[in-house]
Amino acid sequence: EVERDHALNRRPADDEDQLWSEEDGLVAAANADAPASGELEGSYEALGSDAEFDHVLFDAEQFGLGGLPGSADEEEFLGLPGLLEPDQVAHVLRERQRKQVRRGGGRERAEAVSAHRALAEHRKELNKLVSAYAQKKGQPHAVVHAELRRTCGGPELATASSEQVQARIERIRNWFVGRR
Structure with a gap:
């Protein structure tokens, strides 16, 4: 009604000014600045995390299931995307998997x-x-x-x-x- 009255250029009646609208109160509370938000601005705290390499998924196949964390097997999987064609990548991954299985890596x-x-x-x-x-x-x-x-x-x-x-x-x- 307030929007309609504004569009019609009506002045609110005096008795309407006395009424409190619950929605207006909620809107005012939502728009109010929270003091905690100013305290958090610009602050950054790094948290520690650990991650282990599990395996590579390529062309619906899994490779590198036996790599132990921090091992050479794990580090060899790190590469730059786009250097090889997809068929070359598949060949390299299959060859590495064969070598890894042969040496018993990851048992x-x-x-x-x-x-x-x-x-x-x-x-x-x-x-x-x-x-x-x-x-x-x-x-x-x-x-x-x-x-x-x-x-x-x-x-x-x-x-x-x-x-x-x-x-x-x-x-x-x-x-x-x-x-x-």
Whole structure:
């Protein structure tokens, strides 16, 4: 209405000046300068970060899966785009991959990745068993997990080692067949 009255060149009535519009208050608050924003202007603080080279994706293929951080294998993947044609890049990457596999580069990392995946699978299996046991006994999952921790020892599941998770799996399997 204020916009319409402005377009019609109307003067607001005196009683309308007395009324408070909630929208006008919100607009005024949004347009007000916040004192904290002035303090932050021009300031910059660098945060630390670490990154590891994982692999190169080129033409729907993965290359360099075995490069350890800081190794020569990892550094060799750094290059300037546009120096080679796409077919030359594919040839160079395949050749490097063959050499790397031949020398056994990255076995430690591959073993670490497979161990990590195995631990994730064990945790998933344990969670399924806990869910089934909790449903069978009518208890909350947290109670079953706590009982497993109490009997087997060790930290919570998220930080438990593979051996600790395996021990809990064996224990809950025994519970299913009646051996507590």
